[in-house]
Amino acid sequence: MKPEKQNVAASTHPKVNDKKNSDLDESANDAEKRLQTAKPEFGSAAAETRGAGAVGGKTLDIVSEEEIRALVQYVTERGLDPDGSVVGDVVNALYSRQVQSNDVTQQIKVQREIIQNYNRLSALTYPAKQVSGRSIVDTPRIIRSVWPILMTGLALIVAVIALEYFSGQKPPEGSKAIPWMTALSALVLPFLWGALGSAVYLMKRVSDVAEEFAFDSRRFRGWFSRMLLGATLGAVVVLAFLGSEGFQPGNLKPAAIAFLSGLGVRAIYSSFEALVNIISRRVQMASQSGGPEIKEQHAFIEKEIKIASDAKDTERVRSLMAVKGALGKRSA
Structure with missing residues (x-):
């Protein structure tokens, strides 16, 4: 009987072992499948980062390898690191x-x-020179950031040409000019010329930084506000100040004045700030005792009193003296 038990045991053990092995194979296959499905996720994350090293299953994207290599090439080509110590450390x-x-x-x-x-x-x-690895990489792709300025500048040029053309047309003989076209041109053209001046300034700035490989898309902001400010200042200078006393630009036309105002927004704005400070000081001094307006009135009355005294007009002298006394009480 014992040999039979041994044979039975010998016949049953391989089945048990086969089942265990199959279970282990299935679990191993499942683990391998999970690993394979997880690899693309890590691979895609690493591909999205630009040359960053992995730490603990995560990636560090502080400075991309593309930017570092671009800056190394820039420094090497221009001999900015003669002994090569800095470049060598970066490469290592x-x-x-x-x-x-x-x-x-x-x-x-x-x-x-x-x-x-x-x-x-x-x-x-x-x-x-404001040159970094990011600016060197961004400069060849500059058109992506500046195309709105180019399109806006082109639209402004077309609008200015159209308005100048239609407003400068002479009416046929026997007919009258269209009044709304002249009025529209007089009001709108200063805005357009000012905005066009700002567009030219921005394009010149972009051209300058592109030549130096210093264009950084992260710092290129606020171009629309710059154009709007140029348009507003161009219109204000032409419509509000042109022809007033103390503002005689000589032979410059209103279009040129508006264009220059948009081109030099910083200078025009500084002038306006200085003007505001002057007006503020005058108002403050006038509100105090003996302000400029009261002094001018006193000087005028003194002059009139002298004229009345020379003419021996006693009634006028008395009236002027009363006014002078009232001003004295007001300034006291």
Whole structure:
């Protein structure tokens, strides 16, 4: 009987082992499938970041490798690092990131070295010319950021040409000019010329920074506000100040004045601020005792009293003296 039990045991053990092995194979296959499905997620995240190193399953996207390499090339081509010490440290840090181990501490150390060396490299270019790795990368893609200015400037040019053309047309013989066209041109053209001046200023600025590889899309903001400010100042200078006493621009036409106002918004705005300060001081002094207006009135009355005295007009002298006394009480 014992040999039979041994045979039964021998015949049943392989089935049990096969079942266990199959269970292990299935769990291993499931784990492998989960790992394979997880890999694309990590891979896509790494692909979205620009050359960042992974730390603890996450990525660090502080400075992209593309920006670092662009700045290294810029500094090398222009000889800004003669001994090559800074560039060499940056290259070594980049190489260390490519061959880094799975040690999180080592990865953080490599990232710190990259940032420190990139700061040293930026110190050679940014303070003097505002050039960074980001600006070098953004400059070839400048059209993406400036095309709204180009389209707006083109639209302003077309609008100015159209209004100047239609407002300058002479009516046929025997007919009258269209009054609304003349009135519209007189009011709208200063705004358009001022905005066009601001557009020219912005395009010149963009051209200058592009030549130096200093265009950074993150700093390129507020262009619409600049155009709106230029349009407003151009219209204010032409419509409110042109022809007034103390503002005689010579032979400059209103269109040229509006264009220059939009072109030099900062200077025009500074002038307006100075004018506001002068008016504020005058109002403050006039509200105090002996302000400029009261002094001018006193001088005028003294002059009139002298004229009346020379003419021996006693009644007028008495009246002027009464007014002078009232002013004296007012200023007291």
